[in-house]
Amino acid sequence: MKLPxxxxxxxxxxxxxxxxxxxxxxKPAPSSDTSTQTNTQSRDTGGKYxxxxxxxxxxxxxRVVYFDFDRSEIKPEFQAQIACHxxxxxxxxxxxxxxxxxxxxxxTREYNLGLGERRGNAVSSAVGAAGASSSQLNVVSYGEERPxxxxxxxxxxxxxRRVEIVYTAKQ
Amino acid sequence: MKTKNIMSIVxxxxxxxLLLSVPALAAQGLSSEVPxxxxxxxxxxxxxxxxxxxxxxxxxLPPDTDVAGVVSGDLSRCGQFKAxxxxxxxxSPTRGKDIKFQTWNMLKQAYIxxxxxxxxxxxxxxxxxxxxxVAKQQQLLGLAISSQKTGLRDVAHQVAxxxxxxxxxxxGAFWTRLAYVTSTGVGNNIQYALMVADSDGVNPQTVVRxxxxxxxxxxxxDGHKLAYVSFERGNSSIYVQDIATxxxxxxxxxxxxxxxxxxxxxxxxxALTLSYGGSPDIYVMNLASREKVQLTKHFAIDTExxxxxxxxxxxxxxxxxxxxxxxxxxxxxxxxxxxxxxGEYNANxxxxxxxxxxxxxxxxxxxxxxxxxxxxxxxSKAVSVGNLDEHPSFAxxxxxxxxxxxxxxxxxxxxxxxxxxxxxxxxxxxxxVREPAWSPFRQRGQ
Numbered sequence: 001m002k003l004p005x006x007x008x009x010x011x012x013x014x015x016x017x018x019x020x021x022x023x024x025x026x027k028p029a030p031s032s033d034t035s036t037q038t039n040t041q042s043r044d045t046g047g048k049y050x051x052x053x054x055x056x057x058x059x060x061x062x063r064v065v066y067f068d069f070d071r072s073e074i075k076p077e078f079q080a081q082i083a084c085h086x087x088x089x090x091x092x093x094x095x096x097x098x099x100x101x102x103x104x105x106x107x108t109r110e111y112n113l114g115l116g117e118r119r120g121n122a123v124s125s126a127v128g129a130a131g132a133s134s135s136q137l138n139v140v141s142y143g144e145e146r147p148x149x150x151x152x153x154x155x156x157x158x159x160x161r162r163v164e165i166v167y168t169a170k171q
Numbered sequence: 172m173k174t175k176n177i178m179s180i181v182x183x184x185x186x187x188x189l190l191l192s193v194p195a196l197a198a199q200g201l202s203s204e205v206p207x208x209x210x211x212x213x214x215x216x217x218x219x220x221x222x223x224x225x226x227x228x229x230x231x232l233p234p235d236t237d238v239a240g241v242v243s244g245d246l247s248r249c250g251q252f253k254a255x256x257x258x259x260x261x262x263s264p265t266r267g268k269d270i271k272f273q274t275w276n277m278l279k280q281a282y283i284x285x286x287x288x289x290x291x292x293x294x295x296x297x298x299x300x301x302x303x304x305v306a307k308q309q310q311l312l313g314l315a316i317s318s319q320k321t322g323l324r325d326v327a328h329q330v331a332x333x334x335x336x337x338x339x340x341x342x343g344a345f346w347t348r349l350a351y352v353t354s355t356g357v358g359n360n361i362q363y364a365l366m367v368a369d370s371d372g373v374n375p376q377t378v379v380r381x382x383x384x385x386x387x388x389x390x391x392x393d394g395h396k397l398a399y400v401s402f403e404r405g406n407s408s409i410y411v412q413d414i415a416t417x418x419x420x421x422x423x424x425x426x427x428x429x430x431x432x433x434x435x436x437x438x439x440x441x442a443l444t445l446s447y448g449g450s451p452d453i454y455v456m457n458l459a460s461r462e463k464v465q466l467t468k469h470f471a472i473d474t475e476x477x478x479x480x481x482x483x484x485x486x487x488x489x490x491x492x493x494x495x496x497x498x499x500x501x502x503x504x505x506x507x508x509x510x511x512x513x514g515e516y517n518a519n520x521x522x523x524x525x526x527x528x529x530x531x532x533x534x535x536x537x538x539x540x541x542x543x544x545x546x547x548x549x550x551s552k553a554v555s556v557g558n559l560d561e562h563p564s565f566a567x568x569x570x571x572x573x574x575x576x577x578x579x580x581x582x583x584x585x586x587x588x589x590x591x592x593x594x595x596x597x598x599x600x601x602x603x604v605r606e607p608a609w610s611p612f613r614q615r616g617q
Contacts, residue, residue: 111488
């Protein structure tokens with residue numbers, strides 16, 4: 001976790017501050033990587049997103065990833081959502097998200113705190129693997145304490161087994 | 172678990188009346204929530220007992236507390252007794268010498284309790300009571316307890332404890348308290364509260380209120396403090412709070428989960444769940460130095476640690492086998508041994524005072540019930556009948572288990588006898604009630 005941050009700090013000192021701030025990639029190849037970073041930056045600022053995209057883009061407006069019972073694997077239908085949020089975070093290195101993990105009411109509250117965190121970590125890993133920096137990602141688990149509905153049955157349980165992607169800073 | 176002083180009192184049959192003193196508890200923060208108790212199913216073997224309304228001797232008005240009513244309620248609620256309905260108590264002796272045993276024999280009563288409240292010039296009340304075996308016409312107890320008028324409910328619970336112990340041979344647990352969490356309101360107006368009430372649900376007091384979730388209250392062994400998890404700082408944090416003074420401190424607020432606190436039997440340590448190492452693991456914190464020792468290290472979810480009564484090992488939940496099951500690990504570390512093998516899902520351990528029984532949540536499919544694991548045999552048996560029952564908590568004498576159940580959209584509390592035969596519901600007037608924790612025995616002078 002610490003290594004890429006140190007590398008970026010070195011980059012910030014060595015090159016223009018603008019470059020360092022706007023290309024906060026998690027896996028920069030050390031030292032000889034300047035050209036790659038520049039390429040990435042120019043592609044992103046090539047205009048894919050603006051801050052307003054968070055409210056207007058149909059993919060970025062999706063902020064909830066749902067899970068199967070007692071599972072934390074990300075299902076294929078959420079890969080597009082993961083990818084677009086990762087792209088936005090890559091484009092806006094100042095943006096920050098909190099990944100709020102939740103569980104349905106079945107099982108005990110403390111176990112569900114663990115399960116919610118496991119789901120939050122799964123989304124965090126996926127968004128990170130798709131290009132966001134770990135420093136942009138924070139995971140908090142609410143377990144079963146923050147249900148969106150309180151009925152006892154799968155239609156409701158399915159809505160509660162989720163990770164909410166919450167932007168705490170947009171740029 | 173019997174206290175020596177109670178045993179010695181019991182041996183001193185009347186006319187010697189022993190004096191016990193009970194300081195009145197401050198009646199601060201009383202809420203208007205009034206609990207109602209539904210006895211879910213009685214049992215044919217319940218012992219018939221009459222508690223005659225106590226007399227009052229004094230210059231001022233009699234106290235509001237119906238001592239005999241509280242004693243009757245306690246004894247009926249535990250399922251082992253059936254107290255005669257007040258309207259069927261056709262004679263009102265207040266002293267043993269005035270009891271007409273023929274009357275109570277005819278009413279098929281096995282035991283009778285009579286008593287009186289005597290006001291002293293200073294305003295304190297001395298409660299004298301006697302317990303008789305109706306068939307033998309023999310006095311079993313003759314005791315007195317002094318208290319301020321405001322402490323009479325506490326006196327009544329102690330009377331019930333002494334009567335219960337004399338007849339059953341097991342220390343009573345009526346003079347104890349319950350901690351639980353309530354949530355009221357919906358959406359953005361949701362409000363959580365950690366509450367403490369008497370064992371019959373009366374005298375609810377707010378320990379802490381929060382707009383963020385509160386969970387997992389755990390009693391210190393001296394009954395003075397509660398550890399609990401609160402989200403009021405955004406992430407989960409563990410607080411330890413003094414109930415009487417309200418003073419509290421954050422003892423853990425690490426990155427990730429801070430959960431499942433449990434005091435060691437000597438009160439010096441706190442077992443807890445922390446996930447800053449990557450996944451939830453069990454740690455033991457020295458409360459004086461705040462130094463932590465990591466006890467489990469596994470990529471699975473390890474949580475809900477509970478101390479064995481000897482303080483030498485912990486029982487906890489882990490899903491390292493794929494589904495949550497209970498494991499036991501020595502506090503010196505080392506390998507954890509799995510102890511539950513029946514049921515798909517076993518969680519939320521609460522251990523009886525003798526370590527022989529573990530109450531837990533047992534899940535099969537979508538049904539989660541309270542089960543009691545018998546350690547010597549390894550067999551477990553369901554003692555509840557709901558679909559989403561959780562958070563069992565043994566009474567300190569092991570006779571009953573308190574747990575949370577879901578009825579419709581609200582949570583309610585139930586108490587069930589340890590053998591599962593008698594259940595009763597304890598409903599607070601409004602809101603959702605969950606996370607019950609039964610206090611340790613209280614000590615006189617506390």
